[in-house]
Amino acid sequence: MTSLWLTEGSAGPGAAPLPDRCDVAVLGGGIAGTSVALHLAERGAEVVLLEREAIAARASGRNDGQLLLGLGEHYHRIHGQFGAERARLLWRFLADNHAAMLAAVRAHGIDCDLHQRGGLRLAETAHEAHELEQAAALLHAEGLPHELVAARDLPRWLPGSRGFHGALFLPGEAIVQPVQLVRGLARAAAARGAHCVLGAEVAAVTGTAGDLELRLRDGRRLRAAVAVHCTAALAPQLDRSGFLARTVFPFRGQVLASGPVLDASFPDFAMSSNFCYEYFRHSRGRFVVGGKRWSVPGEEVGIVDDATHNPQVTANLLGYVREHFPALQDVAFPHVWTGIMAGTPDGLPLCGALPGCPGEHAFLAFNGYGLSFAFLAGRCLAEQIVDGTQAHAALPLFAPRRFALA
Ligand SMILES: Cc1cc2nc3c(=O)[nH]c(=O)nc-3n(C[C@H](O)[C@H](O)[C@H](O)COP(=O)(O)OP(=O)(O)OC[C@H]3O[C@@H](n4cnc5c(N)ncnc54)[C@H](O)[C@@H]3O)c2cc1C
Secondary structure: OOOHHHHHOOOOOOOOOOOOEEEEEEEOOOHHHHHHHHHHHHOOOOEEEEEOOOOOOOHHHOOOOEEOOHHHOOHHHHHHHHOHHHHHHHHHHHHHHHHHHHHHHHHOOOOOOOEOOOEEEEOOOHHHHHHHHHHHHHHHHOOOOOEEEOHHHHHHHOOOOOOOOOEEEEOOOEEOOHHHHHHHHHHHHHHOOOEEEEOOOEEEEEEEOOEEEEEEOOOOEEEEEEEEEOOHHHHHHHOOOOHHHHHOEEEEEEEEEEEEOOOOOOOOOEEEEOOOOEEEEEEOOEEEEEOOHHHOHHHHEOOOOOOOOOHHHHHHHHHHHHHHOHHHOOOOOOEEEEEEEEEOOOOOOEEEEOOOOOOEEEEEOOOOOHHHHHHHHHHHHHHHHHHOOOOOOOHHHHOOHHHHOO
């Protein structure tokens, strides 16, 4: 059960041999690991990326490929949760992430089917439409680009849809083919000297800052001055301190994709409804839709198995498609897959020193929004590791120690 993106994705970098030692060992080759490896290599660090399977094999190759603003949340809710100042910082960080990542996509010539046409947050109910108005009022007050779309205008924005109560358009959002994006970043990292060692499962990390030893499952060893954990929901297995086991939890998302049934009138926006719990997009004529984990008992929290899917989630996603897109009533969805995300109690990622483990850094738990965070956060972390600077004002919001101090 693999994703549409993985079946059609371009190749990653060729597998490199394992050296004896390096400056920085990066564990995991998803969007987090490839981003930080690229930025470290660009800053002259000798980097070894250790990936137990292939680049983008897990969540980074199994998501919906949407570059979102605002944690997928409506803006007034971010204000409510974090306060006005931190909400503004977060929004700016995500906008800066997209700008930096898309600049890199262009600079490195990464062909990832990028469509930078904005995003449409649709209201599932009249209540959500009212919340979108509240979000729009705050965006307006802060001079952030957006457009409120009335329900009567939706046929023009999203032809063939029904049952939505209005929408908020965010021009800064985009969609990509995520496997091609992440493998492109890995090739760029390799071109700058990073060693991407594939089929390299890390079994244990021992030692301390400046003298860490990473033991692989097959018995090989690597010495490194610094290690960056980018293994998402599996990171607690390698954390000697127990901090990540207390802080990070897994949850499973599910996606369906049709064959080529859409024509060019179906927009290429990043799209979602129901407070981003359901999300959908156009990809080369195919309708790709995910979400509905809230509709089953347990909400797929605690699951780390992405080799199976939940048939009830599949049925509920098909119901969503039929409710909102009547023309797709009888369309088959031959592609079904799942992916495992990592979450934290406050919904923000971990990016920085791993408490209790000198020389080790956590760079993980994007709470379902890794494409929106990881490129710029990876650059900030690389700068912190290489020359101790803190490159973005939002970075303290992601410091793992916020949970150690709690
Ligand atoms: C269904 C779904 C839809 C989503 N939609 C979106 C979206 O539209 N937009 C968005 O921004 N985000 C989305 N996400 C979230 C996004 O996919 C994740 O936040 C992101 O991919 C996490 O990247 P990562 O590098 O931290 O983890 P992963 O991509 O999971 O990478 C971790 C890597 O570590 C490797 N690894 C694990 N253990 C070891 C070990 N011991 N040794 C070596 N390697 C190891 C794994 O093989 C894996 O390749 C979605 C996720 C899912 C599942």
